[in-house]
Amino acid sequence: MYLNQFLLLAAFLFCVGVYGVLARKNGVLVLMSVELILNAVNVNLVAFGAFHNTVVGQVFALFVIAIAAAEVGVGLAIVLLIYRNKQSIDLSEVDLMKG
Amino acid sequence: MLAQNVIFGAIALAMAAAALRVVTTKNIVHAALYLVVVLAGVAALYILLAAEFTAVVQVLVYIGAIVVLFLFGIMLTRAPIGITSDLDNNQRGLALVVSLFLFGVLGAVLNDAYGSTKLASDNVIQKSADVGNSIFQDYVIPFEVISILLLAALIGAVVIARRD
Amino acid sequence: MLRNAFLIPLLPVISFALILFFGKRLPGKGHEIGVLFVGGAFVLSAICAAQWISRPADYLPPTGHAEAAAVEGAHAAEQASTEAATDEEHPADGEPAAEGEHEVEPIRKAEVREVVWFETGGVEIKAGTRMDGLSVMLVFVVSMISLLVHIFSTNYMHDDRRYTHFFAALSLFTAGMLVMVTSSNTLQLLFGWEMMGLCSFMLIGHWWEEKNNSDAALKAFFTTRTGDIGLLVGISILFFAAGHTFDTETINQTALSGTISSGVLVAAAAALLCAVVGKSAQFPLHTWLPDAMAGPTPVSALIHAATMVVAGVYLIARLYGVFWAGFHIGDGGINPVALIGGVTVIIAALLAFVQNDIKKVLAYSTVSQLGYMVMALGVGAWTAGIFHLFTHAFFKGLLFLGAGSVSHSVHSFDMKKGMGGLKKTMPVTFWTFLIGSVALAGVPPLAGFWSKDEILVGASGNGYPIFLVIGLIGAFMTACYMTRCVYLTFFGEFRGHGHPHESPKAITGPLVVLAGFSILAGFLNAPGIELFSKWTENTTVLAAGVAHHEFSIGLAVVGTLMGVLGIATGFAYYVRNLGPHRLTQRNQAALTGYKILENKYYLDRLYTDMVVGGLKGPVARATYWVNQNIIDGVLNGTAAVSKAVANFTYSVLDQKLVDGLVNGAGAGAEEGGSALRVLQTGRVQQYAAFLFGAVVLMGGALVLFV
Known part of the structure; x- marks a missing residue:
């Protein structure tokens, strides 16, 4: 097996995730796309860990999984709050930062 | 060796297709289910890479917990369950261009750096x-x-x- | 005691915990714990200081001479490996003004004690104390002033509704400062630094029921936090540059050895300078310090005059090797450190003239004096800068506590409406305040004269003539506004209400002690004695080859003359009403100048209206600081900076100097700013698209061209 096959697949996942983050309007779907990005990173970590024959890659992947769990928890809470305040989770309507 | 490559190909195809569906489907619950496919595919990749423990954690945490959390989020925000054409914003073109170029750059770099690097075949578990x-x-x-x-x-x- | 120096910060920490848990149940509501433990810390630091002074000066620092390499100690190996390079990189002895050529003079060896705090990823993170002259001096000053402020507060804060919490925060603050100055590594330094930031926030907002106070607390917190990003970045850069270590000594020696590339050093020094600008209230982030006067007066005395604000100065002094090598301080000319210090000296002193609030006058004076210290370090006068820190702590603490004593009696801070004629009714406060003012004004033989003179000598000797002039002008202005302040407060007719009376012993006691130090502290480094430089100078300073200059009678006379002239001018203008009064009503230019000063150079307006105002709304306020990381920072920053530049040029330079010429440029920049604002739709996803787009472009450029 080539190392690159894993890395390219991860890169593809990453880009799909980026597309989702940029183009999706629904807050929950944006969070899902973020998960795609994080998983792409994890695949990279584990693949390099296997390549260098060390467990460190896995250790960091596990840390990323834990952080992803925290991120989803807080992210969904924020989405919920937006929904409660605006009765919608359309992110293109959230533009209070307009200059 | 061949068997591994065939399996990888199958997993990769399924994951790629499912990932694309996550960001394009018009049904928000389907998106969550496609996400499950991607996450399971990642777990399978971990097995291929001889990282069993991480694979198990991936299944437990991601599929077991995070996806359920997403489904709850969908439910609590009363997202329209069923087909809606209203899930994308108006910068899809920009997003597509950006992500395609991103993939181009990443692919070029990876090809350049690791084009012929092989994983050790006697990968210890x-x-x-x-x-x-x-x-x-x-x-x-x-x-x-x-x-x-x-x-x-x-x-x-x-x-x-x-x-x- | 030097070995057990960790006890000194530990005592206030224990005090904090005890006050928090048991304070309310005690008869004194917790102040007895605070005074006792901080007093204990003071006694320990006094012992430390005594031991340090009696320590034999037998350590030969490595300055590049082979025989000096025969030193024992933990750092010997790495220093020895770098010392050859030290000499090549710093031919300081080749300078024209090298009478003080550093022959190897033995110094006291720093006492380092470290334990492994934790170990992660193969890197040992250590915690420990490093006691050398610099830290011993600061520990002594900090714990002493803190003790006096504690005693002062027992009376001043009497009947306050959060009396116990006040003392708890005061103790924690003291602990933070002591942790910082005793630390042997940058990580611990950061820890103490942030502890102080937190306590400063709590104490400025002590009376948070009033919106002004809580706003001031937030402002102080956020402004210093802006600088703290620099500290974090700087520490990270140095960690990697110095070979995975946080140890300050190693960092200094590595920086001086020239093994770190100059680009990296400049980046690290610039990042650290950001932190200094934030914490030590240097231009352009000085705006928080005058607002911080919303806190109780003892807090202003302790935190915003004598200790916390000098943390930035301490940072430069501690990591002097980085600044020395990064900014080429030894070469003369102009460098960022000296420039920022010099600018601050002048603009803050100007602002002090138009304040009517006695604490604000003192606050701007503090900013200006901090500018002096930074400038001194910037012109290579290390000892002078530290010495000024030392003397300034006494007389500025004294002045603030004196102002507190006055306001305690007349219940007002306004010099024009609430004070006047207090000389008779408050004799002790008057005389001590006068001593502090004269010391600040730099009249010999009081403390301020000696330290200020040393800075001037350093500036002239190291080839920084511009900063010598700035220093002299600053001395003149300092003397002048202090005359105004003393006159308005203590002379003339009483303009307030009620019957002012002398403050009780708990308040006047600290004043008298500080007045004594304000008179005597300067002699420590007077010519012929020069104990201070012997006690404080450490291996970094010697390795850098900081030049020493002889006391010069001429400069001392000129410096004194500037001070006396300042007092005379102040006396003539404010007391005898000589000179052009009511200028602001007759002359357009004078009025404009006055308005600019009154509005503090419009900096606040720039920060709040231009930068923050662009991001109104509740979500924006909450996410503003997070948001800086996203493209918003870049876009808004560009827009705000161009607008700011335009506005600044417009209001300051234009109206005064070159109206027609600059007007065009200003307007152009402003239009550029408005044009960029169109891009700001407020939609995060669009910003993210720009962000990724920019990343792709940069990545693509790297792939294609590198």
Whole structure:
């Protein structure tokens, strides 16, 4: 097996995730796309860990999984709050930062 | 060797297709289910890479917990269940261009750097015990930090989402 | 005691915990714990200081001479490996003004004690104390002033509703400062630094029921936090540049050895300078310090005059090797450190003239004096800068506590409406305040004269003539506004209400002690004695080859003359009403100048209206600081900076100097700013698209061209 096959697949996942983050309007779907990005990173970590024959890659992947769990928890809470305040989770309507 | 490559190809195809569907489907619940396919595919990749423990954690945490959380999020925000054409914003073109170029750059770099690098064929299975030892010996401080982070996220989520 | 120096910060920490848990149940509501433990810390630091002074000066620092390499100690190996390079990189002895050529003079060896705090990823993170002259001096000053402020507060804060919490925060603050100055590594330094930031926030907002106070607390917190990003970045850069270590000594020696590339050093020094600008209230982030006067007066005395604000100065002094090598301080000319210090000296002193609030006058004076210290370090006068820190702590603490004593009696801070004629009714306060003012004005033989003179000598000797002039002008202005301040407060007719009376012993006691130090502290480094430089100078300073210059009678006379002239001018203008009064009503230019000063150079307006105002709304306020990381920072920053530049040029330079010429440029920049604002739709996803787009472009450029 080539190392690159894993890395390219991860890169593809990453880009799909980026597309989702940029183009999706629904807050929950944006969070899902973020998960795609994080998983792409994890695949990279584990693949390099296997390549260098060390467990460190896995250790960091596990840390990323834990952080992803925290991120989803807080992210969904924020989405919920937006929904409660605006009765919608359309992110293109959230533009209070307009200059 | 061949068997591994065939399996990888199958997994990769399924994952790629499912990932694309996650970001393009018009049904929000389907998106969550396609996400399950991607996450399971990642777990399978971990198995291929001889990282069993991480694969198990991936299944438990991601598919077991995070996807369920997403489904709850969909439910609580009363997202339209069923087909809606209203899930994308108006910058799809920009997003497509950006992500395609991003993939182009990443692909070029990876091809350049690791074009012919092979994984060792006698990949030893990394035992869960080794992972545990590593976490609790070399990386015990980041581990503790992450537990505090989780606690903070827990409290934060409660505070943010609380009705008051 | 030097070995057990960790006890000194530990005592206030224990005091904090005890006050928090048991304070309310005690008869004194917790102040007895605070005074006792901080007093204990003071006694320990006094012992430390005594031991340090009696320590034999037998350590030969490595300055590049082979025989000096024969030193024992933990750092010997790495220093020895770098010392050859030290000499090549710093031919300081080749300078024209090298009478003070550093022959190897033995110094006291620093006492380092470290334990492994934790180990992660193969890197040992240590915690420990490093006691050398610099830290011993600061520990002594900090714990002493803190003790006096504690005693002062027992009376001043009497009947306050959060009396116990006040003392708890005061103790924690003291602990933070002591942790910082005793630390042997940058990580611990950061820890103490942030502890102080937190306590400063709590104490400025002590009376948070009033919106002004809580706003001031937030402002102080956020402004210093802006600088703290620099500290974090700087520490990270140095960690990697110095070979995975946080140890300050190693960092200094590595920086001086020239093994770190100059680009990296400049980046690290610039990042650290950001932190200094934030914490030590240097231009352009000085705006928080005058607002911080919303806190109780003892807090202003302790935190915003004598200790916390000098943390930035301490940072430069501690990591002097980085600044020395990064900014080429030894070469003369102009460098960022000296420039920021010099600018601050002048603009803050100007602002002090138009304030009517006695604490604000003192606050701007503090900013200006901090500018002096930074400038001194910037022109290579290390000892002078530290010495000024030392003397300034006494007389500025004294002045603030004196102002507190006055306001305690007349219940007002306004010099024009609430004070006047207090000389008779408050004799002790008057005389001590006068001593502090004269010391600040730099009249010999009081403390301020000696330290200020040394800075001037350093500036002239190291080839920084511009900063010598700035220093002299600053001395003149300092003397002048202090005359105004003393006159308005203590002379003339009483303009307030009620019957002012002398403050009780708990308040006047600290004043008298500080007045004594304000008179005597300067002699420590007077010519012929020069104990201070012997006690404080450490291996870094010697390795850098900081030049020493002889006391010069001429400069001393000129410096004194500037001070006396300042007092005379102040006396003539404010007391005898000589000179052009009511200028602001007759002359357009004078009025404009006055308005600019009154509006503090419009900096606040720039920060709040231009930068923050663009991001109104509740979500924006909460996410503003997070948001800086996203493209918003870049876009808004560009827009705000161009607008700011335009506005600044417009209001300051234009109206005064070159109206027609600059007007065009200003307007152009402003239009550029408005044009960029169109891009700001407020939609995060669009910003993210730009962000990724920019990343792709940069990545693509790297792939294609590198």
